[in-house]
Amino acid sequence: MYGLLWRLLPGPWPVKVLLSLVLVAGVVAVCFLWLFPAISQYMPFNGNSVQTGLPLLPDSTSATTAI
Amino acid sequence: MRWVRSGVRTLGEVFITLGLLLFLFIAWQLWWTDVTANREQAVTIHALERGFGPAGRPAEALATLTKVPFGEAFAIMRIPRFGADYARPVLEGTDHDTLTQGIGHYPGTQFPGQVGNFAVAGHRTTYGKPFSDVELLQKGDVIVVETRASYLVYAVDRHVIVTPDQVQVISPVPQQPGARPSQAWLTMTACHPRYSASQRYVVFAKLVKTISRARGLPASYMAVPAGTAG
Numbered sequence: 001m002y003g004l005l006w007r008l009l010p011g012p013w014p015v016k017v018l019l020s021l022v023l024v025a026g027v028v029a030v031c032f033l034w035l036f037p038a039i040s041q042y043m044p045f046n047g048n049s050v051q052t053g054l055p056l057l058p059d060s061t062s063a064t065t066a067i
Numbered sequence: 068m069r070w071v072r073s074g075v076r077t078l079g080e081v082f083i084t085l086g087l088l089l090f091l092f093i094a095w096q097l098w099w100t101d102v103t104a105n106r107e108q109a110v111t112i113h114a115l116e117r118g119f120g121p122a123g124r125p126a127e128a129l130a131t132l133t134k135v136p137f138g139e140a141f142a143i144m145r146i147p148r149f150g151a152d153y154a155r156p157v158l159e160g161t162d163h164d165t166l167t168q169g170i171g172h173y174p175g176t177q178f179p180g181q182v183g184n185f186a187v188a189g190h191r192t193t194y195g196k197p198f199s200d201v202e203l204l205q206k207g208d209v210i211v212v213e214t215r216a217s218y219l220v221y222a223v224d225r226h227v228i229v230t231p232d233q234v235q236v237i238s239p240v241p242q243q244p245g246a247r248p249s250q251a252w253l254t255m256t257a258c259h260p261r262y263s264a265s266q267r268y269v270v271f272a273k274l275v276k277t278i279s280r281a282r283g284l285p286a287s288y289m290a291v292p293a294g295t296a297g
Contacts, residue, residue, distance in 0.1 A: 001080045028091065036095045041163040043096075045264050049161040049173070049188040050234045050256055 096193055100167070104195030108169050111140050111156040119215050119280065132178040132214060135159040142179055143213040144170055144187075144197075147291045148204055155197040157187060157212070167194040173237050177251070179212040180219040180277055186237035186254040191261055191268070198257035201268050202226075203295070209288055210253060210272050218284045221253040221272035228259055229267050236269045250274065 009016040135141045142157040156169035157179075165171045170189040177183035189198035208223040229236060236256065239248040251274035259268035278284055 001077045031088065031091055032095055032099060036092055040096060040100075045258075045262060049166075049171070050229070050231055050236055050267055050269075 100193045101195055104167055104193075108156055108195050108197075111169060112143060112154050115140055115143055115156060119213070135172075135178075137174070138165055138168075140169065141172075141214065145211040145213065145289065146204075146208070147211075147289050148208045148295055149200050150295075151289060151291050155189070155195075161188045166190055169195070170197050176237055176254075177239070179214055179253075180217065180251055180274060182251050183239040183248045184237055184241060184252045184254055185212070186256070188256045191257040191259065198255060198268075201255065201257045201270060204270050205292075208272075208292060210255075211284065211288060212253070213284075215280070217280055218278040218288075219251075219274060220276040220278065220288055222275045223270060223272045226268065226270045229269060231264070231267055233267070236267075236271075241271050 006016060006020075009019050011019075132141060137160045138158060140156040140158045144155050144157055146153050157172055158165050158169050159172050159174060161171035161173055166188060167190075170187045172178075173186040173188065176186040179185050189201075190196050191198050191201060204223050204226065206223055206225065210221040210223065212219040212221065227236065227242070235242050235244045237254050238244040238246075239252075240246040240250075241252055241254055253272040253274070255270040255272075256267045257269075258264045259266040
């Protein structure tokens with residue numbers, strides 16, 4: 001996989017290294033800006049509120065909300 | 068044989084890549100969310116302060132809050148125990164998105180200063196972690212909630228650690244569902260233990276003073292209590 005990628009990158013090796021770094025930076029940016037924020041709400045450790053299994057009851061004072 | 072070998076190598080590379088992505092996710096969750104959330108929440112605080120106007124200005128007709136659109140910031144919470152410059156926005160709602168932007172107000176519970184329970188939730192870790200030091204709060208510690216009309220000064224009464232289904236902590240009289248409230252309470256919920264969501268650390272505070280914006284908040288309320296680290 002990475003061997004194939006290395007062969008596909010054009011130019012002498014310093015150019016390949018530079019292009020690789022750009023690709024890595026791009027992957028990190030996509031993860032930080034879109035992928036991770038999208039999946040974080042499904043993580044089990046992000047709860048801070050109290051809730052019941054009931055749906056949101058906006059006018060009830062004793063209940064609650066979904067996380 | 069050659070295909071088997073290259074297949075195994077590719078599989079290994081995929082696993083290593085997934086492992087690195089997991090580390091990257093941890094770095095994002097534990098570090099980067101704080102960086103971005105602190106910046107965004109500081110911007111929200113600045114906008115609220117500008118919207119409220121300078122202290123000492125004659126109070127407007129908006130004496131009491133009755134309804135705030137979901138997701139909108141409407142108050143600033145200041146807690147001297149957490150530092151002299153600690154200020155976090157309070158927004159309407161406690162869903163995932165709202166809690167990444169500050170402290171969330173449980174819809175349907177009372178607004179600041181009202182008789183009943185002004186109940187809020189906040190992150191203990193990640194997303195700017197507004198309630199990171201919640202376990203440091205002691206009986207009598209001051210919590211100031213600043214709105215357009217007034218400063219509501221609460222004093223910490225007690226804390227409990229409960230499971231996340233214990234919704235009676237946000238009832239009008241905390242932990243006494245159905246009881247008729249005669250006092251104005253503030254309830255703060257945060258996850259517990261730190262980095263887990265199996266329980267909730269809950270702090271109850273009572274309203275001790277309401278000060279109009281026109282009068283301004285005496286500096287003594289914002290004095291950092293003795294024995295505070297950092």
